[in-house]
Amino acid sequence: MSAVLDHPGDHAHGHAHDHPSGWRRWLYATNHKDIGTMYLWFSFAMLLVGGVNALLLRTELFQPGLQILRPEFFNQLTTMHGLIMVFGAVMPAFVGFANWQVPLMIGASDMAFARLNNFSFWLLPVAASLLIVSYFVPGGATAAGWTLYAPLSVQMGPGMDLAILALHLMGASSIMGSINIITTILNMRAPGMPLMKMPMFCWTWLITAYLLLAVMPVLAGAVTMVLTDRHFGTSFFNAAGGGDPVMYQHIFWFFGHPEVYIMILPAFGIISEVIPTFARKPLFGYSSMVYATASIAILSMIVWAHHMFTTGMPVTGQLFFMYATMLIAVPTGVKIFNWVATMWRGSMTFETPMLFAVGFIFVFAIGGFTGLIMAVAPLDIQIHDTYYIVAHFHYVLVAGSLFALFSGTYYWIPKWTGHMYDERLGKWHFWASMITFNITFFPMHFLGLAGMPRRYADYPMQFADFNAVVTIGAFGFGLSQLIFLWMVIRCIKGGAKASDRVWENAHGLEWTVPSPAPFHTFETPPVVK
């Protein structure tokens, strides 16, 4: 692989790009590393915006009664928190990882379509601005919940139109991003790297990209129908004209359930990279991992109505969706088994990436179990739309997707910046996040089981104590993320010089290029042996 190493700094072979500098470097960016960086910063900014929304909600819920927010505004905040976190923070963060890592891991010089890549990114800030502007239009932002259920979404004010437009833009961005990722992975792997030798992160992203391509357009269709119901006299979901609001739920969840796997499969990929490195053993059951990922993706398309057990489905339907949903736990279990087996008798060390990865397995498993409980239709009828659901999806999304994103950041940031991060800050970040996360979300299980409904600005007296605890935990969790920001800034500014391989047992092409990874890498494809 010496062809790789003697490369940086010498661009004598007709590749003399002039790199624009200043703001132009970013606006016109076509380099996968620059675009990846922008995705990551954008999603972190959205994490903070969504986080502020959440802390406002939690402040209101600190005590029973209405203190600081009007209920209408509370509902807007709930909706925006969900939309911003899902479409602004988690999804773009994974695309950011794909941009940085996929070409480095498969030995490609860049993404397949560099200009398209630039366009995909720049749609996002536009969409985010639309969402934020929608707070200030008459009637305020949409308050229909992140699922934008009809009939509310058909009735809301102009804030809803802005949200629909924003969703269209973000959807288009993801679709273009997926096309780029699929093409890059399928066509641009280094010679000697068949699909079944590809790093697991690339596999999970390949499958995720196909899922995105299959369901994101369906969401676009659903919100387009809402839009025409609102303004052009159609009646897809409008009962007044013979439409059916439950139809919206069917179409939405046809997108919505695969969407939750879109947010977790790349996380599985990151964890599958981190654990072998720090257990100093190759990943256990590589091919079963690939098949498990693919089966999760396929199964995820036939379980959508487990979100709709209370809509009056016939019993046969409930049974089908109940068993199909439980079936997903099997490939998910295979994955968890493989990670644990990878660690089994490994010589493990617990640097921050590994801490987050092990923490991920632990808390994600809790979320998986609550998922199984909700998959049981008769139980779900009790707990649907309570805080139990809120607890479930924060265990899988925050402790799942977000912790995996942190794990990946600590793992690869030395490659991105050329500096080691401050291990002490990393450990502080992990323990603070882990503890405050559980203080925030664990009590929600009990609140839900006791019957506290989600998406309300107020609650009866008997829920007061647990809600106070939850709010305190939430502020702790929010503040813990400032440690992360501080760590990232310090790591960019300086720190111990990172070696090329960075981690003792790291395998993969990305560790063969210098740290920081130079602007151009793998212009001559490496040969994988």
Add this chain to the structure above:
Amino acid sequence: MNDRPPAPDTRALNLRMFGRLVVVAVVMFGFGFLLVPLYDRICEVTGLNSLTRADRGAAEFARNTQVDRSRTIVVEFDANGRGAWKFRPEVASLEVHPGELVTVVYDLENTRAAPTAGQAIPSYAPRQSAAYFRKLECFCFRQQELGANETRRFPVVFVVDPKLPKDVNTITLSYTFFEVGGKAAAAAPQPGRGAGRGLGG
């Protein structure tokens, strides 16, 4: 795919793949819309969700059923108009015996100075009583068109199946009369209405 990617052949390959993937996205966009008629078909074939379909077996059923005088069920009638309707039942509730053939009358007035079409959608409480509430005749079986400011009386003829579970003593039959072809605005007059009302919780 050797020396310097994206080599011209890779570029061509990439573009071909781009084209194919775009087609997938467009097809899936169409599929989202296709789901609407698809679900309608499924509901029609399986008989799910067909609240307004005429119950063909009901007349036959009514003829061959014994009246069970040992049981009395209270049937409550409810009416909601969406659009320019005045809509109400002539009696608010009745005591009926299972198996007994009953007729009630609903009054519908079109308050608009123009002919208007509408469709009534029934619903039942408790929900499981729907299967035991057999309607021989109902204005909800089809769309109704009323002339300008016309008032019309609509009979509903029904029989309660004696197999109705023993713990059900009251059935509420509620109709909502929707204007057909009206815009969304007909049901939701002012924009921002959802946002402006709050939850009241």
